[in-house]
Amino acid sequence: MHIRPRRLRNSISIRRAVAETNLSPRQLVLPVFVAEGISEPKPISAMPGVVQHTLATLPALLDEVLATGIGGIMLFGVPTTKDATGSQADAPDGILNQAIATCLNHVGNQTLIMADLCLDEFTDHGHCGVLDAHGAVDNDATLERYAAMALAQARAGAHILGLSGMMDGQVATVRQALDNAGFNNTLILSYSAKYASSFYGPFREAVDSTLEGDRRTYQIDPRNLKAGLLETQLDIEQGADIVMVKPALAYLDVLHQVSETSPVPVAAYQVSGEYSMIEAASQNGWIDRDATIVESLRCIARAGADLIFTYWALEFADRLQQD
């Protein structure tokens, strides 16, 4: 026998020496929910270990972000009042814009403060855009709302805007609105290959979603790879600084292809359902929690992610280097 691949796996030392994938804390981003109308952090039952924060609990959380050296946080706002156009999304004193300002005030440029740019947390019907007379999501009317929201978030100080609404032309519209107002340096991270996924289930509780129905007229059909590649290409042409594939684990083929061809950094979002499945199986004693989490993150990195959005970012930042 001439070839014995097992020689490279025989000890921790050799495995560590030849490992192809490196994942550092700086590549992890923590999604953070900030709710209005609660006086202390509120647990999300479908996501054990994750809470809705208050404005007052953000500074301590950010201290942890700095201590672990993760890349930054992505803020989601949970307002008490929702309406047809999502008016709290661009109100300067809306919960998300207040949260951005609170974070900026605490950390400045020491870490990245990102904000979700989408209307679903702010609309009473729960859709990512405004509706037309027939109840369908109106793409171009929604773009105007996104432009207003982008300016509110940029004014509050967000470093990166996370465009997650899947409206056609959203990157170009937001880029132009930002540039016209002098926010040339505000970055756009576009959720380019965002699929209509059941893995978002627990997130709906996290943001008190009122959605009835689904998002299949705007998010991508899970059967389609080409659509994900096209959306990514269009977003890059329109000026996206970073593109994202979402969810992560069930979409590693999409992630891999995007990473092979993208001229800009590629992020992947390990979404709520991916988190909850591992936590639930662990609680039942069916899998080894920590090992499964580390493996899932390393596999997402192996497939080509430069950045990974994960609810385990803080807890696992320093465990990724362990063997």
Ligand code: PBG
């Ligand atoms: C939309 C948005 C969603 C998620 C992130 N941004 C929900 C959706 O598209 O239905 C899901 C994230 C997760 O499941 O962890 N603002």
